[in-house]
Amino acid sequence: MEKHTSKITAKSIEQSGLPTDYKKALAEYIWNGFDAHATKIHLNFESNELGRLESFSISDNGKGVNIETIDDSFGNFLDSNKRDPFNKEIFQKGRKGKGRYAFSTFANKCIWNTTFKDATGKLLTYDIMINKEDLQNFIIENRIINKTNETGTMVSFYDFFELSSISLLNKEFDRFLSSEFGWFLFLNRDRGCKIIINGVKLAYEDSIGDSEELVYEVGGENFKIVFIRWNQKIGDKYFFYFLGQNQKEKAKKHTSFNNKAIEFHHSVYVESPFFDSYQETSDDxxxxGAFGNNQAHPYFKTLLKMLNVLVSRKEKEFIRDVQADRLIEDYQAKGIFPELKIKTNELENVVKEIYCAEPRIFLTSNLQQSKTLIGLINLLIAAGNALNILEVIEGVVELGDEERATLTRVLQI
Incomplete structure (x- = not known):
């Protein structure tokens, strides 16, 4: 047995901002597996009839933890060479920094059983143990030569508190994992990347409403673009994520869309070697040269314009193909459409077109206001004065020149 000490005190570890939510704590170990080039992460647990956990482990088929560099990986904490000094907002996923201590959120002891390939090609297996009451120290033991042909790591947790099988089986946990890892699993589906919980694959696909993949070329640089629209609100805001080698996040920027409260939940992932040397700086x-690229680079500026065009197009498609139909169904269910023997289909079509052009018109109205607005639109259509609808709309929301021009075209019926 060998005892090693990390380059920080237990008190500093506890005060460093460890996850307080068990879901985020477990995500740290899953990210560590994917960072180790794993394609499959297994969460396995057993419990008694009362839901009390009797065993719980997270295992992966990654490359394992090399014992020769154990003091660099487990001995360092918040390693500076893994942090971007220019961007304080980037969330570093799975960096084997404070994440390895996340178990202290829900358990008193953690043991890593890891198998790696050494410089001679032999597979070596050993254990790493950390106790909650002695976080700055880790113990290495049970070193053996492994006769299998597989590398990987299994992290086992012991002596649980504030965690039960109910926490791991509920829909909220599945939704969290889909939100946290859905984009990564989607981008790496051809590699067979999966998260498997007690033998059942995480159905992250259910959280994706729409996706599109394309490649932009800017100045000879290729940028792989993946747009994802989520079926539910995700835990993060809506960003362009800029990824370098091995899909490491180098920067992110708000998309500035979904200001219309239309449930347009989306993310855009941009992957390119261009971002390997990218550094988001505090000024523009x-x-x-050797200092790399930043947000002032002309390629980045051009790329950003193209990305905004893409998201604008996807937003309009979503409004027209999904939300407009939902609005009509909602108005029908609430009895907002008048019960008059006129061309109901024509009224619905006009409302749908107006909604597609400017959703705010309907989103800012309560039930009575919606009935009044629809009633006025209905009367103007019946009287053949559709263009006068524009005056009614401008009494509800303030329109810009472009919005006014769009609605004028729509009302040419």
């Missing part, structure tokens, strides 16, 4: 002055 360009950087040159």
């Amino acid at each position: 002055n360009p950087i040159f």
Whole structure:
């Protein structure tokens, strides 16, 4: 047995901002597996009839933890060479920093059983143990030569508190995992990346309403673009994520869409070697040469314009193909459409077109206001004065020149 000490005190570890939510704590170990080039992460647990956990482990088929560099990986904490000094907002996923201590949120002891390939090609297996009451120290033991042909790591947790099988079996946990890892699993589906819980694959696909993949070329640089629209609100805001080698997040930027409260939950992932040397700086002055690229680079500016066009197009498709139909169904269910023997289909079509052009018109109205607005639109259509609807709309919301022009075209019926 060998005792090693990390380069920080237990008190500093506890005060470093460890996850307080068990879901986020478990995500740290899953990310560590994917960072180790794993394609499959297994969460396995057993419990008694009362839901009390009797065993719980997270295992992966990654490359394992090399014992020769154990003091660099487990001995360092919040390693500076893994952090971007220019961007304080980037969430570093699975960096084998404070994440390995996340078990202290719900358990008193954690043991890593890991198998790696050494410089001679032999597979070596050993254990790493950390106790909650002695976080700055880790113990290495049970070193053996492994005769299998597989590397990987299994993290086992012991002596649980504030965690039960109910926590791991509820829909909220599945939704969290889909929100946290859905994009990564989607981007790496051809590699066979999966999260499997007690033998059942995480159905992250259910959280995706729409997706599109394309490649933009800017100045000879290729950028792989993946757009995802989520079926539910995700835990993060809506960003463009800029990824470098091995899909490491180098920067992110708000998309500025979904200001219309239309449930347009989306993310855009941009992957390119261009971002390997990308550094988001505190100002927009360009950087040159060996210092890499930043947000002032002309390629990045051009790319950003193209991305905004893409998201604008996807938003309009979503409004027209999904939300407009939902609005009509909602109005029908609430009895907002008048019960008059006129061309009901024509009224519904006009409302749908107006909604597609400017959703705010209907989103800012309560039930009585909606009935009044629809009634006025209905009367103007019946009287053949559709263009006068524009005056009614401008009494509800303030329109810009572009919005006014769009609605004028729509009302040419």
